[in-house]
Amino acid sequence: MRKGLTLGLTVLLSAATLLAQPRGTTLVVDDKAEGIPIQPTMYGIFLEDINFAADGGLYAEKICNRSFEYDNPLQGWKTFGKVEVLSEGGPFDRNPHYVRLRYPGHPARQCGLENGGWLGIGLEAGAEYRLSFWARTAGKPRTVGLLAALCDPYGSAENQVLGAEEVTVTSSKWTKYEVVLKADRTVAKGAFRLLLWDESQEAVVDLEHVSLFPSDTFHGDENGLRKDLAQALADLHPGILRFPGGCIVEGTSLDNRYQWKNTVGPVENRPININRWNYGTFERMFPDYYQSGGLGFYEYFRLAEEIGAEPVPIVSCGMACQFQNDPEWHPNCSLEDLGTYIQDALDLIEFANGSPKSKWGKVRAEMGHPEPFGLKYLGIGNEQWGAEFIERFEPFMKAVRAKYPDIQIVGTSGPYLGGEWFDDLWKEMRRLGVDLVDEHYYSWEGFYEKNANRYDSYPRTGPKVFAGEYACHGSDGKKFNHFNAALLEASFMTGLERNADVVVMSSYAPTFAHVEGWQWRPDLIWFDNLRVMRSCSYYVQQLYAANKGSRVIPLTIDGKPVADVRNLNATCAVDDATGDLIVKIANLSPYSQVVTFDLPGGLTGAERTALHSDNPMDENTLDEPSRVVPVTEQLDLTPVADPANEWLLGVRHQENGRIAYSERLGGRTFAVYRFHTK
């Protein structure tokens, strides 16, 4: 070929290539790059018993103060007739209180107890409820009759009773009794009643650990979880489950820190603990908010296993909540006493991973799980800071490393997203060589809008980041789960994924909130006694986790990462199992814009799942849980009719064998594209 002709052809081809792009922004997917592995732990769940997340929420127990152990032993109960609280001779040494019912003094009077749960008991028509309690006869008659009933105490129907069963107590020795109750209608704020139902005026009966569970729990566990709420967790496809918090790890004072040993073994003998969120603020106080310990460490490990997540327990480092304590009050353990806290952590690892012959492995095995839970991570302290933290953290960490060198240690950068404490803590975490640093950032919209590049400049060596608590809080005190907050989280999270060599774990926080019982918002999942609502932020988390991919590869506009370029933030991953190229992109502009993905040729199909609302303040509610949900569409990959027409959207084949796929990406939209290469 003559030189002039070659040149002419090249010019023509370049013009054609130029014309083969529609107007708009081109994002180039570098599918040949090796990329950076995305850890399976990348997107996970933070669980803390805040907002009635556990007791009164995920934990399916319906009775508040079932063991009569609150500071006021009858808190949560209404009593009628002759009811006494006793504490000598009960069946459970760590929960000594029980109640005694006796003849009320007149045949037309009643004696008994009523419990309305925490914020009412949700009961569903046709559903079965497993009542259990411990009882003994305590008077002359050898048997005593009781009547158990599901009720609607605030309803106006002729009959308050939804379902009832008689139970006869037949022994003067403490015995467990069980009966199934069935509700004939649905009530959101029902109650449970247990009445002395005996003709004898000498009937006396003692009752302890009165418990009511739906028969249908998550995975059918007896000491189980509310199915709809646990399913919402499973549907997040979490890589990790962090528990039990949060501030409740620390306690308002050390004596009410979370002590995992109090949450294992027979459920009847687990001591209760006042919840730090009971009295979180004067404006929203919940005096009956205690932790029953029923959803304890065994149940957390089991839940992690059931939903396919790595367990990430966080333990107290001997410091009570620093926000709630002045150092002059000496709220922390002495350095001499630190050994107790360290031992608790070492025992926890043995509980999770030890052989059934070991002391704590045996406890696990006796609870029904002889196989180890395979614990790999341990967080020491929650949001701690200052010299008093480091002087406790350092020996703590060294002791864990010495005994369990394979356990990855999670340290902390404190409660703030930057600043002096943050910098100092990061320096210390590096010096000490922790494996991961737990960063927390509850911040306003501007932070999430402008910080998708937060991790671009982090050192590539040293501890990895666990973005352990974050959520976009509205400015001007508007803290709720509006669509715009979710969009900004999605946009910010492109930066987590692009930096998968630095960030290896993340979890939005908090996860659950009862609509009437919250202390903190926004939250990922809202519920009442019967219903659940997945927020817009929930769908963002779900989209990320369900489309995580194995490696992040370069995605560029004009050779640069897509971080705050023309209101776009984006990232691209490869799923090695399927060969899919997964682009996650947030268009923060209120206006739509044309985007072109420069992709390898030979695609076999593609789809786009988008989360969008025209109204940034839109939100899902319990009444309208599907206002803003992801919508999936198959993409049409047939080539455009006239590739030279820059106005046409769709697929164009490039002369280099690649394709350009163009479409109009809606304003204020988060979209996940899956391009199939196989």
Ligand code: AHR
């Ligand atoms: O997620 C709510 C609280 O925020 C957590 O308990 C605490 O760690 C943080 O301050």
